[in-house]
Amino acid sequence: MLYLDHAATTRVRPETREAMAPYLDDVFGNPSGIHGVSRDAKNALERAREEAAELIGAAHPLEIVFTGGGTEADNLAVVGSALAGGRRGAVVTTAVEHEAVLESVDFLERLGCRVNCIGVDRSGKLDVAELLTRVDQGTAVVSVMAANNETGVLFPLRHIADEVRTISPDTLVHTDAVQAFITEDVTVAATGADMISVAGHKFGGPKGVGLLYVPREIELEPVVHGGGQELGRRSGTHNVAAIVGMVAAMKATVAERRAARLRIKGIRDEFETELRRAVPDLEITGAEQPRLVQHSHFRIPGVAAETLLIRLDQEGLAAAAGSACNSGAVTVSHVLRAMGMGAREASECVRFTFGWSTASDAGVNAAGLVTRVAGELR
């Protein structure tokens, strides 16, 4: 099978599995207990925290809050900072964020927070000037993703963070770096962000675990209430095995990032070159913008994404379209709508995403398969 849906999720890396194994076996303790079994688990948890802090470039391990995934990290950052101290702080974000941010912002709006969603142009480029005009002293948080999960388009985060701080030093900058972490340099220094969301399963870690980088002096209203774990910022018994697994995957990802970037870009570019040659009217989304090396988002005019993906699945190629809903039907994505795409065009867009487990000939093979199937459909 050709699995080209790495933006959805990835295969667990061998390092991950190996790191997790003891915590699914002998070292099963609850890190919050008093006895030896707990101490072993607690040691593993805090070692993982130290490693994660180093990989992210945090000043202190306690600036890493482990969460139940990327969505939860986004919720904690956006909702937590807007509502901190009983405030109803204003939020500025973009129209193309992941639903984890957009739905959080929608929730805040219902609670009475002032909300601004900034649009993008046809190529996916963010209107940064417009975004900055919306920031003022009352803005609690600006949430801008590092790279878009559908198109792969990168946003100039460092620049945005610097400008926001000039306008309003107390405003926090959050970034959803869930996709970017795989191949971009996602550190405190590189992003300039006050808060960074990461999700384990996008880079060979397990599902259901993520982290939020957030300095201790930043006040957050928790969104999950309970036993007060993670400095009270995220209650709930630690998923020690998953946390350890995620951090092992982070380590491997960061260590290999430079090489993986080149390798994956090579495969992706080969895929797009081959496909362009065979399908001259191919339209690659965000091709004019800096974008993640692992993403290829495009449309073949006249070929419905739903039909193409089903046919490709029959041929053993797994790819994706817009965001999937509960039932699994393909629906038009808010990202493409924000880019000004009509429903027809949007319904022809597909996303191929390459990853750590992608074989080197995958680009050529996938292009050949898409060419053949699309040819039959046109």
Place this chain on the structure above:
Amino acid sequence: MKALVAMSGGVDSSVAAALMLEQGYDVIGVTLKQWEGDNGEMPVAGCCTVSDAEDARRVASQLGVPYYVLDYVDEFTEKVVDHFGEMYAAGKTPNPCVECNRRVRFSVLLERTGALGCDVLVTGHHARIRHDEDGYHLVKAVDGTKDQSYVLHMLGQRDLERVRLPVGEMTKVEVRERAARMGLRTAAKPDSQDLCFVGNGSYRSFIRSQFPDVARPGPLVLGDGTVLGEHDGMIDFTIGQRKGLGVALGERRYVVDIDANTATVTLGSRDELLAKGCLVDDVSFVAGELPTGTRVDTKIRYRSTAVPATIGPKGDSWRVVFDEPQPAVAPGQSAVFYRGDEVLGGGVISRAVR
């Protein structure tokens, strides 16, 4: 050969998929997402819900065939639901299952069957397709109590060539037994009764919310013009209705007419409800050519017995004259012509002829 099986999550289409596998076809299961709630997800109550799709997916998985949910929300809304509202607005009683078959399932989905890499489209309808030197014939199901040939009358030769209805050859009891024997989770699932897009509420409250202008009030009168009172909306009435008329009368009264222009609902006796015949629009014949002879059995509602009648063209329409006057001939319902067990064709009743 590859079969695209439209799986609703019910027992009939589950068994249809299994039967196609037995016949040696490669099978792909699909559920049409036809309707969604305000949140854009599939509805959670009624028919065609997330849990129905889940049943379909689980059956497909058990059979080892790929399964997809296809998004037909826009088509279904425009071609079936909006039409449903328009028909009510015109004082008619539409049959959305017929329109869904005509405008979605056996048009856009059938046309897409090839694009999805399949040779035939399969549904769980109870009806049969026969093929002989004259071409394809649409025939009532083996199980007369479950026969659905009425809602398939619009199928023509080119359609029947590419459609398979395997459960039409079995009784419902046999279908359930087969499902149970294979351990399919849908074996004992009750038959769906509701309109898929209406959910748990009544179709009347659905129309009130979706098409508020259709619910406009108007006078309730007798045939001689006597005004009995005011009603809350035409939507509460169907030709032939006897209960819930909102007025107390000494004798049994029925809805005999609905005038959409003035929102007037006319009540009358059972005799006044009788129609000698009706006019039928959009008539098509399964054979693709006009039937020989004029004598047919006509079914004017899904749940009614076909009655002897004489048919003939009248302008663009067809005129049907029943041997015996029939009660409750409701414009908007389909009139389907049978000869014996075979469906000759049919169309939509435009008006009753008294």
